Amino acid sequence: MNRKILGFLPFLIFVLLCVFLYQGLFGNPRELQTGRLGQTMPSFNLPDLMDENKRWTEKDLLGEVYLMNVWGTWCPTCIAELGYLTKLREQGVKIVGLYYEQAYDPDFGDHFDMNALRKEVDTMLSRAGNPYQFNILDLERSLALDLGVSGAPETFLVDKKGTILLHHTGDINQRVWRSKFLPALEELQ
């Protein structure tokens, strides 16, 4: 190959890379799986985190717009967003927690202590703020899998009929709330 063309090759490769980086910057990489958008909440029947005799199903949630927030005490970002979420609750936003336990491994279940977890959650929520109406315990991660959850925190916005309008990966803060959730909520009205 001609020496001159060869010399230009690094430049051309770099320009191409820049195009992708630019797109990636505005392509919102945090919206990973959008497969669930527009579909209804998958059906589930799961216990309450604080009271295993109480069970929740998707039907209990119909009739109200709500946020489903996937979180865990092991996840620093989740704890960081508790404060802002609590403020939202005070403004009348209904928030349901989907508790995602990391320490529990179905093949390794004997090391898991439910009481310790409840105590931990209780301390955490009383100190950092409690935004939740209630928490659903998804020990086997069946609902999380159905929803396409890849980590925590993640939040779903669900309308009265149980349709998923939004799937947000990462924490909710003022910026995210205003730019993403508020427009979606306004569209509903």
Add this chain to the structure above:
Amino acid sequence: MIPEIGYFALVLAMALSLLLCIFPLWGAYTGNLRLMRAAPSLALGQCLFVLFSFGILIYITLTDDFTVAYVAHHSSSTLPWYYKVTSTWGGHEGAILLWLVMQSSWTALVALMSKSLPWVLRARVLGVLGFLGVGFMLYTLWMSSPFERLLPYFPVEGRDLNPLLQDPGMIIHPPLLYMGYVGLSVSFSFAIAALLTGKLDNTWAKWSRPWTMVAWAFLTLGITIGSWWAYAELGWGGWWFWDPVENASLMPWLVATALLHSLAVTEKRGVFKSWTVLLAITAFSLCLLGTFIVRSGIIVSVHAFATDPDRGLYILSFLAVVVGGSLALYAARVSQVHSEGRYRFASREVALWLNNIFLVVATLIVLLGTLLPMIHKELGLGSISIGVPFFNQMFAILIVPFALLLGIAPMLRWKQNKLSPLAKKWLVNVALSLVATAAWLFSNYEQVSALTFMATALAVWIMFSTVSDLLQKISLQASISEGFKRLGLSYWAMVLGHVGLAFVIASVTLTSAYSVERAVAMKPGDIATLNEYQYRFDGVKEIRGPNYSGHAGVVTVLKDDELVTELYAEKRLYDIGMQFMTEAAIDDGFFRDLYLALGEQMSQGAWSLRIYHKPYVRWMWLGGILISLAGFIVLADKRYRRRVKKGAQA
């Protein structure tokens, strides 16, 4: 008032940087010596103002000035003073200011130590460094100032430093890493200055080499400490995760390693010139790309950094100007460069050329693995994830020819060699390595997989070849002490670097193959056995630190009924952020680490514990330290010392 003075000092530094960028470059272009002569004092002035500004940030952090947003978000009054200092680079804005401190210090050092360079070259090098300084300072002042106030409402207490960062490793890891990153900007500036001047002779390589060497040594040390910190602090017993943020520091390291070897060829033999320049540009470009990846949020990483598309856009624009500009300059100039030296296939030139190929391929693998998921999505092909197995497999394949070459290459001479006498030596070394590896592994372990054997043998082979070459070279001299003196520090550096790599390969192999772990639930008095050690759980005691409380599991380790050590595995709850942290207890040793992490409290006074036995894991960091030592040793080389002295007299 004081934070504002810090900001104002940065504004002044930025003004001086701007002049440092314009005056010398313009002077070199027009041949105006007076303009060129302004460069060193501008460089020093800029450095002083940045240092002053950084001093102010440290001061306001130590005095708990929570009216400053950065201090409120990253420090607290209960934080011990040394972690307060650490917190000045624990967040995005402060980290960028630390970058500026490094950048301006390197620039000032270059200004001080380059007195024997021709003025045109010196001015251009400093001018390019000034340009880079402007880019980063503008960014700091415009969108990332650590001096921003939270007025009129400010918290009475700060949010504390992320507990993950409250670790001795974190005190030194970022400064070392940045020393390396920013140091590569010096090699970059030399390359650009040489391209601008149009004289790509070996003088350029000679000048660039010691600077590159030091930057690379710092980068090596920074990565090593980072890996050690992940191991000691994250509590999962691992040392490398192939996370985008880790990859961002590995890529410039790989290219800088290639650059070091290729600079040697360019300096000594006058070949590979355009390739070496390209490597110098690439190494620093990858530092900028890494910064972009880490700071823009373009790629989701487990490391929580402040991410913001506006900042990302600025860094991308800066990246486009700096890298795009220099690659365009390269394209325009490269066709005029001609190689002088001639060489045959069996020569050190070809060996080093192959070394470069391997290192660049390794870099491409990391780059692709890091960026491909994003590109894939942008092309509309859906989400894919490239994980640890991909990188492990690719590197496992690549290391085989690389390690084989590494054992052979140091014995080759420049230009050409007769292979048959060398081949005999190599065969002896191969046989010795196989025997030694077999003796080592089979006497220690019942099961040895083919892969483990091969990888260990490669490490042993590097060790044998390096040491046998060293002995051979010493034996050529009149006496052993004469041999030690004659060999020269560059040679010793090579020995150290290669031996260090052998340690790393052996460690990665053996610790991956033979680490064992057990998760157990233990009540006080219970004993768990792992390998030849017994772990007796003596219960849990309450602990209280300056800004956290928690429990420590007390475990007595016994071997054949003899006390080995007592370990305290802590579980901390930090007061302010309410974050739980696992502080693993480690009994380190040359041949093995006993590693213990405390889990949850379970019913009836039992606790869950994870016990790890990690053979040879410490060799990894020992290897990393040896490798970086190689870089620092070269600085003491007479060739460079003499020139500095000569420069001081001029």
